[in-house]
Amino acid sequence: MSTVARVESTAVADPNTSNPFADAGAGAGSTTFMKFKGASGDFLYGQDEEEMPYGSLFAANINDSKWEWSFWWEGEVLKTESVKVVANARAFEQEPDYLPEDYDGDMSLEEIRVEQADKKSSFMDGWSCQAVLDMRLVGGPAIDDPESDLAFGEEFTIKLNNGVALSQFRALLGSYGRQFRFKEGLLPIIDISAKSYVSKVKSVGKRYTPVFKITDWKSDEELMGMEGAGDDPDMYDAPETDQKVIEAPQEDAADSGEPAPRGRGARRVEAHFLNVTYSQVSCTPCHRHRFVSPN
Numbered sequence: 001m002s003t004v005a006r007v008e009s010t011a012v013a014d015p016n017t018s019n020p021f022a023d024a025g026a027g028a029g030s031t032t033f034m035k036f037k038g039a040s041g042d043f044l045y046g047q048d049e050e051e052m053p054y055g056s057l058f059a060a061n062i063n064d065s066k067w068e069w070s071f072w073w074e075g076e077v078l079k080t081e082s083v084k085v086v087a088n089a090r091a092f093e094q095e096p097d098y099l100p101e102d103y104d105g106d107m108s109l110e111e112i113r114v115e116q117a118d119k120k121s122s123f124m125d126g127w128s129c130q131a132v133l134d135m136r137l138v139g140g141p142a143i144d145d146p147e148s149d150l151a152f153g154e155e156f157t158i159k160l161n162n163g164v165a166l167s168q169f170r171a172l173l174g175s176y177g178r179q180f181r182f183k184e185g186l187l188p189i190i191d192i193s194a195k196s197y198v199s200k201v202k203s204v205g206k207r208y209t210p211v212f213k214i215t216d217w218k219s220d221e222e223l224m225g226m227e228g229a230g231d232d233p234d235m236y237d238a239p240e241t242d243q244k245v246i247e248a249p250q251e252d253a254a255d256s257g258e259p260a261p262r263g264r265g266a267r268r269v270e271a272h273f274l275n276v277t278y279s280q281v282s283c284t285p286c287h288r289h290r291f292v293s294p295n
Contacts, residue, residue, distance in 0.1 A: 031134065054194065056191070058192070060187075062133070067130075069128070071103070073100075078100040133157070137154045138218075165210055168209055179217075183217045185219055186218060187220070189216040190214055190215065
């Protein structure tokens with residue numbers, strides 16, 4: 001695991017997509033990396049891997065989320081490729097078809113892929129994909145706890161490994177795609193939690209998958225008006241629109257402790273902002289991937 005937990009933010013606003021972070025502030029702050037532990041169900045952040053409590057609320061920069069492919073060999077990342085979700089919504093399925101120049105192993109790419117398929121829980125080398133999402137803390141127990149050192153508006157970057165965690169990120173994209181056109185000028189506020197499931201790998205047993213639920217939508221003015229946000233008026237920059245709100249379709253019922261059943265054809269959902277149709281997730285739990293910090 002990388003010991004680098006904070007990096008300078010270098011995001012540049014894309015003029016073709018709305019950006020929930022202030023253009024003027026991009027690159028001026030820093031972000032704390034967060035990961036999800038499938039074995040315990042914990043969200044951990046920073047070098048000391050402190051626990052982020054369930055129910056914490058974040059303004060999510062979904063428009064600038066990314067797929068990130070990394071090639072691991074003997075505990076090191078030799079190559080990383082990333083692409084925005086809005087640029088290639090299905091990039092998580094498109095594994096790079098080459099070996100990095102720095103690779104000095106004796107296995108071919110095809111041999112590595114065979115080992116990955118045969119030894120999912122023990123073979124940790126080769127290409128693996130993560131979803132990368134930037135977000136700002138805006139509420140919940142992470143702020144309400146008087147003993148917490150976290151501040152309103154603090155930036156986090158969460159990376160979700162291939163398997164059930166990445167599948168839940170895709171579910172978040174689907175939820176966003178069903179609603180965002182009805183929420184002009186507003187930013188999605190997500191709640192984080194987890195639920196348990198039994199792994200298909202018998203030796204693994206009980207595991208956890210993250211849950212990301214859009215609980216609210218707020219304008220940049222509303223966010224700045226919340227406690228602590230007034231210190232940085234450029235913290236958020238919602239899309240410049242007339243802030244017209246159309247009644248959105250009713251969200252699905254809350255999840256139970258078990259994975260929710262999928263509808264006919266996995267309920268193909270049109271996500272207009274991605275120009276892609278999301279279909280049923282078919283990933284199986286995989287424990288060979290690691291939390292990666294960008295180079």
